[in-house]
Amino acid sequence: MMRLLRWLALIPATVLFLVPFVALGVQAWPALGDVFSYKEIPFARSLVNSTVVAVLQTVGQVVLCSLAGYGLARIPYRHAPKVLYAVVATLMVPTAVTFVPSFVVVSSLGWLSDLRGLVVPGLFSAVNVFLFRQYFLDFPVPLEEAGRLDGLSRWGVYWRVVVPNSTGFVAAIAVIDFIGSWNQFLWPLVIAQDSSTWTVQVALSSLLTAQNPRTTLLFAAATVSILPIVGVFTLLQRYLVRGVAETGLTGQ
Amino acid sequence: MRSRTTRTFWLFVGPFAVGLLLFTYLPIAWSSYLSFFDARNTVTPTEFVGLGNYVDILTDRAFLDSIGTFTVFAAFIVPTTVVLSLVLALLVNRIRVARAFFRSVFFLPFACSYVVASLVWKMSLFSGVDSGVANTVLGWFGADPQAWVGTVDPPLYWVVLVTARLWLQLGFYMILFIAALQRIPTHLYEAAWIDGASPGWQTFRHITLPGLRGALVAVLTLNLINAYQAFDEFYNILGDSRGYPPFARPPLVYLYYTSLGSGGQDLGRGSAGAVVLALVIALVTLLSGRVLRRPT
Incomplete structure (x- = not known):
């Protein structure tokens, strides 16, 4: 009985969750070939921009935040607890609330409509540092000690022992960062004021909020924009699930 | 050394x-x-106005309305999300066949951006024309087609906004709940079974729910903070070439137009608004934490 009820709930839910994808695909299909013929917006350029931003941001975040997380977890500097406190305190500040102040800083640096303005401010994720720190606290110490005995410095141990043994966790964080970076909207909307620096989300939005958008072409462009992420999602779902589960644990 | x-x-x-x-x-x-x-x-101002910006923003109907509207929005979307994502997690966690498939289906919208979802919701699912998906379904039941986002009365645009957000975020929270469910030790369930607890509601109430307490607090807090920071789907579904309509305006849309809009950038006022919004979010999060930590 319970079993039957479960399936009676699962099947309609599945249909409801898939309908939007079907609606997108069906409307996009006739125009998929014409998607790069857009004259109103630099669509191909926006895809390139999104790719560059997402790749740089993912690599930068993972490198910077894992280094900091390792330092905070493992190096017995006497002020380390204070530094950790200063990092964790920023988690209390909602990220989107800082977009006005961050805009002020970025515009003062002259980084409006500039790749640096799109990429750099997003590199310093306190959440990532915290997750990496938690992970490195549980990293087996004997492995590191073996590296030390072989004459490696802390830096050497980090790159030759710790990182190669942490690829699963690094991949989990990287997949989440990549999807987040590709899909972000508010920050690029604020920073990329010149259409040559638009990311694909800003480009799509400019069409969606314009007068009389050409529906089929717009659906085709949207489909092209989600293909890379659906690919990442399908191939790396294992890591993604782990990353999300880890993120949730910070809240506890 | x-x-x-x-x-x-x-x-x-x-x-x-x-x-x-x-x-x-x-x-x-x-x-x-x-x-x-x-x-x-300007970002290097010279004229000190004291609390002037705060007084301005706290007496601005538009800002107060958006804070009020989004408190109601949060009060609706947060419990709905918690319950539905927990139900999905329980369903997916229980079935034996095709579990990975169902998990993927419910999680897949996480890969979709709010912009793309807005596009699908506004121009296909809830398009105001008779051939829109929602209107077609209404037609099967003999109901009249609706204008959805095209009209203020009745405010059906909320249906559009809320369903889009639910579709986008339920899978993420479902994954959090599944992770937490799998952390509950099996021997607790075995002990309950030996003690004669019925496998349905009793087990859920006394084993599963207490085991999920941490995850519940996490999902609730994350979701609450996110609800006040809504921007993407509101901007893309309700905004158009004329700007943003005077209703259902998220605090961030207000701040966006105040500090960065084409009609003059008032960064002083925008900054005051950001400070107020941060305080509101902090206060609401603290209050909800209080309520949750109360022993049941």
Whole structure:
């Protein structure tokens, strides 16, 4: 009985969750070939921009935040607890609330409509540092000690022992960062004021909020924009699930 | 020895720490400073106005309305999300066949951006024409087609906005709940079974729910903070070439147009608004934490 009820709930839910994808695909299909013929917006350029931003941001975040997380977890500097406190305190500040102040800083640096303005401010994720720190606290110490005995410095141990043994966790964080970076909207909307620096989300939005958008072409462009992420999602779902589960644990 | 430890520590943490100072601490400090000045179209203002910006923003109907509207929005979307994502997690966690398939289906929208979802919701699912998906379904039941986002009365645009957000975020929270469910030790269920607890509601109430307490607090808090920061789907579904309509305006849309809009950038006022919004979110989060921690 319970079993039957479960399936009676699962099947309609599945249909409801898939309908939007079907609606997108069906409307996009006739125009998929014409998607790069857009004259109103630099669509191909926006895809390139999104790719560059997402790749740089993912690599930068993972490198910077894992280094900091390792330092905070493992190096017995006497002020380390204070530094950790200063990092964790920023988690209390909602990220989107800082977009006005961050805009002020970025515009003062002259980084409006500039790749640096799109990429750099997003590199310093306190959440990532915290997750990496938690992970490195549980990293087996004997492995590191073996590296030390072989004459490696802390830096050497980090790159030759710790990182190669942490690829699963690094991949989990990287997949989440990549999807987040590709899909972000508010920050690029604020920073990329010149259409040559638009990311694909800003480009799509400019069409969606314009007068009389050409529906089929717009659906085709949207489909092209989600293909890379659906690919990442399908191939790396294992890591993604782990990353999300880890993120949730910070809240506890 | 101590100085070497210090050097190594900063070798690892230094690059991140500099960035955090420059792109988190500095903006917050600068913005708090701006909020006390007349900072129209400038980031280096000279005219001190005291609490003027705060008085302005707290007497602005539009800002107060958006905070009020989004408190109601949060009060609706947060419990709905918690319940539905928990139900999905329980369903997916229980079935034996095709579990990975169902998990993927419910999680897949996480890969979709809010912009693309807005496009599908606005122009296909809830398109105002008779052939829109929702109107077609209404037609099967003999109901009249609706204009959805095309009209203010009745405010059916809320159906559009809420379903889009649910579709986008339920899978993420479902994954959190599944992770937490799998952490509940099996021997607790076995013990309950031996003690004669019925496998349905009793087990759920006394084993599963207490085991999920941490995850519940996490999902609720994350979701609450996210609800007040809604921007993407509101901007893309309700906004058009004329700007944003005067209803259902998220606080961030208000701040966006105040501080960065084409009609003059008032960074002092925008900064004051950001400070107020941060305080509101902090207060609501604290209050909800209080309620949750109350023993049941």
